[in-house]
Amino acid sequence: MDIRPGALDDLASVLADQRISQSGRLAVAISGGSGTRLRERLSAALPGADWFEVGGGTIDDAVRLADKMKSGRYDAVVGLGGGKVIDCAKYSAARIGLPMVAVATNLSHDGICSPVSILDNDAGRGSYGVPMPIALLIDLAVIREAPIRFVRSGIGDAVSNISAVADWELSHRVNGEKVDGLAAAMARQAGEAVLRHPGGCGDDGFLTVLSEGLVLSGIAMSIAGHTRPSSGACHEISHALDLLYPRRAASHGEQVGIGAAFAMHLRGDHDSSRIMADALRRHGLPVLAQEIGFDDEEFVRAVEFAPETRPGRYTILEHLDLSPEQIKDAYADYAASVTG
Numbered sequence: 001m002d003i004r005p006g007a008l009d010d011l012a013s014v015l016a017d018q019r020i021s022q023s024g025r026l027a028v029a030i031s032g033g034s035g036t037r038l039r040e041r042l043s044a045a046l047p048g049a050d051w052f053e054v055g056g057g058t059i060d061d062a063v064r065l066a067d068k069m070k071s072g073r074y075d076a077v078v079g080l081g082g083g084k085v086i087d088c089a090k091y092s093a094a095r096i097g098l099p100m101v102a103v104a105t106n107l108s109h110d111g112i113c114s115p116v117s118i119l120d121n122d123a124g125r126g127s128y129g130v131p132m133p134i135a136l137l138i139d140l141a142v143i144r145e146a147p148i149r150f151v152r153s154g155i156g157d158a159v160s161n162i163s164a165v166a167d168w169e170l171s172h173r174v175n176g177e178k179v180d181g182l183a184a185a186m187a188r189q190a191g192e193a194v195l196r197h198p199g200g201c202g203d204d205g206f207l208t209v210l211s212e213g214l215v216l217s218g219i220a221m222s223i224a225g226h227t228r229p230s231s232g233a234c235h236e237i238s239h240a241l242d243l244l245y246p247r248r249a250a251s252h253g254e255q256v257g258i259g260a261a262f263a264m265h266l267r268g269d270h271d272s273s274r275i276m277a278d279a280l281r282r283h284g285l286p287v288l289a290q291e292i293g294f295d296d297e298e299f300v301r302a303v304e305f306a307p308e309t310r311p312g313r314y315t316i317l318e319h320l321d322l323s324p325e326q327i328k329d330a331y332a333d334y335a336a337s338v339t340g
Contacts, residue, residue, distance in 0.1 A: 094117075
């Protein structure tokens with residue numbers, strides 16, 4: 001793992017020094033936008049690489065990418081870009097049996113180092129199990145060039161770990177679900193580090209902590225063997241918004257951030273809910289549904305529908321089993337608490 005300003009310029013030497021690709025035979029997946037500019041910047045340093053443009057973030061795109069790559073004799077696949085590119089590269093690398101290196105150009109979510117690829121399919125969106133990247137490189141100078149909304153989204157995803165682990169522990173107390181202590185500790189501390197850090201989105205110190213937090217979240221999921229360390233009621237609410245209002249959904253991190261703060265309120269931990277909402281607001285993230293374009297009734301409907309997005313997963317939503325009227329009252333209380 002290499003997280004620092006200027007790391008991208010050393011990509012070739014990092015891959016060679018770590019014995020990932022001494023021959024330089026690499027299949028590099030990029031997007032059509034920023035990826036093209038990065039190719040121009042890196043192509044001279046990677047003379048043995050073949051470059052593949054990722055069409056989008058669907059399962060079909062990932063399969064097509066694998067089909068294109070499988071004819072070459074590559075040492076590894078490099079996913080160079082944002083979440084869609086990295087998810088497609090992870091899936092494609094798994095399909096053709098090669099190690100994958102993630103080179104993240106934004107910090108929008110914890111998928112940069114997770115054992116999961118989130119890809120659109122005919123039914124909406126699916127999670128596909130894949131091996132974790134063998135290496136990760138994040139150039140903080142490149143991160144600062146990306147739109148700030150990507151950093152903000154990553155903040156929401158990291159902070160939501162705190163709520164997700166609380167849901168996991170609730171399921172252990174009520175249903176006896178096994179909790180992996182190491183995975184839970186890693187995910188929770190990753191969220192707490194981001195939550196408590198005094199820096200801002202343009203500060204290298206804060207961006208390093210956020211990068212490390214997102215990586216630790218991915219490792220925690222790999223240790224646990226599932227997404228429990230980073231996905232609870234917060235993500236169920238986000239999935240519900242995606243499914244019910246697909247053309248209006250906000251960024252993943254914005255949605256799970258609101259979902260996490262609201263879930264903490266539902267647990268009766270109003271102090272933690274306010275601390276979380278204050279931190280999200282300080283970084284420019286929304287804390288109310290109306291701030292991402294949903295009225296109260298739409299948000300209530302999403303919370304009611306949320307448990308259906310993950311059948312078998314037990315969170316505070318399943319535990320309380322609130323009626324629409326009770327959700328409405330709870331959300332009104334939450335809104336008054338975090339804006340008072």
